[in-house]
Amino acid sequence: MIGSKAPLVLSIGFVLAFLINAPPAVSQAESSNALETRLEEVAKSYTSGNAFMGSVLVTEGEKILLNESFGSADLEWNIPNSADTKFRLGSLTKQFTAVLILQLQQEGKLQTDTPVSKYLTDTPSAWGQITLANLLGHTSGIPDFANDPSFGPWSMSPHSPTEEIAFFRDKPLMFAPGSRYEYSNSNFEVLGAVIEKVTGKHYADVLRERILAPLAMNDSGLDADELILPRRAQGYVLSNGSLTHARNASMTVPWAAGGMYSTTADLFRWEHGLFGGKLLSQATLKQMTTARQGNYGIAVIVLGNVAGTSAAGMASQLLDVALGKQIALISEHRAVPITTSELRAFLGTFQFGSSFALTFAVREDQLTAAAPGESALPLIYEGLRAGHPTFYAATVFAELEFIRDGSGEINTVILHQAGHDEIGRRH
Helix, strand or coil, X not given: CCCCCCCCECCCEEEEEEECCCCCCHHXXXXXXXXXXXXXXXXXXXXXXXXXXXXXXXXXXXXXXXXXXXXXXXCCCCEECCCCCEEECHHHHHHHHHHHHHHHHHCCCCCCCCXXXXXXXXXXXXXXXXXXXXXXXXXXCCCCHHHCCCHHHHHCCCCCHHHHHHHHCCCCCCCCCCCCCCCCHHHHHHHHHHHHHHHCCCHHHHHHHHHHCCCCCCCCEECCCCCCCCCECCCEEEECCEEEECCECCCCCCHHHHCEEECXXXXXXXXXXXXXXXXXXXXXXXXXXXXXXXXXCEEEEXXXXXXXXXXXXHHHHHHHHHCCCCCCCHHHCCCCCCCHHHHHHHCEEEEECCCEEEEEEEECCEEEEECCCCCCEEXXXXXXXXXXXXXXXXXXXXXEXXXXXXXXXXXXXXXXXCCEEEEEEEC
């Protein structure tokens, strides 16, 4: 993503999108064949220049609309990716951790509206008002340990769950619990510890016993540094047009927040098991989602082994196409003429919340965007969208939409990337 730094890799590319109670995809396209052809075009458009390698599965209910793999699982051995290639899931693991917590609540072994201190007795006093629900919803205020400046070197070595929580437990809260949302991996490390405390078992064993085995997800599990895993995809980073090996953090670190591996087929089983009522009661499922049991809608699963935003961008466009929406392929973005003097209106630094900032400059008659410490990305001007000047960053599959205020000045920009929108204000 624009503005993100990745000195090492806990996971590569992963997207699992469920659209429940969606209108039938095929009926919104000219024909099933036309839809499947367009989905394949979208997926292939992201593979140019090795921006994406991995496996893709798009389904509507039980019907498979797209099931393809691209590029290599291992470049050194020239082994291609396939439907049974195992990929690290990164933060998709959080879905599984959340379901384990809700299962334990169903059984009366915990309550999500209860402070975490009831289950972990050695928590700091600052966490006194933090409930399990705050952890699940990223409203706890606990800072994300992955954003700590020392996290990179620290994460290269193995650590126990106790050591992981000790890494961030004494840091000041970012805000009062429940007062706002801010994504934090730390929340799910704490939830993993709660699961172990309540069950008296290792997180990996609880995961296998309660979810993976019942759903026959035999190609999934919690990764480990010492694990020899058949058909594992190696991780890569695209730099200056060439792929290099990704630096891997110890897999003990992401743990309950991001330590799993799986395949597209197993994640399809997960989708049907979760929304088909095999893991949670109807009442609990309604807590987690508005889906009705038995109506699976559309599933889009994209797993990749090249770091970046291509997997998320592809999944977002695949979902749009499956719903009959019009999208532009990467190759279909076209530059519209704009003068250097006109580009000056966009110069400056825009702050996107507390996460990152982008600085816009002109280089060789072209607008560029750069996050602190990162190389500037060239932007293609695509004209006006609903009266708003819009640019496209091809290398990261992102659109930037500038908004003029009442006086005609540009003080707001919206970053559209991987199905998400973030608003930046002139700094």
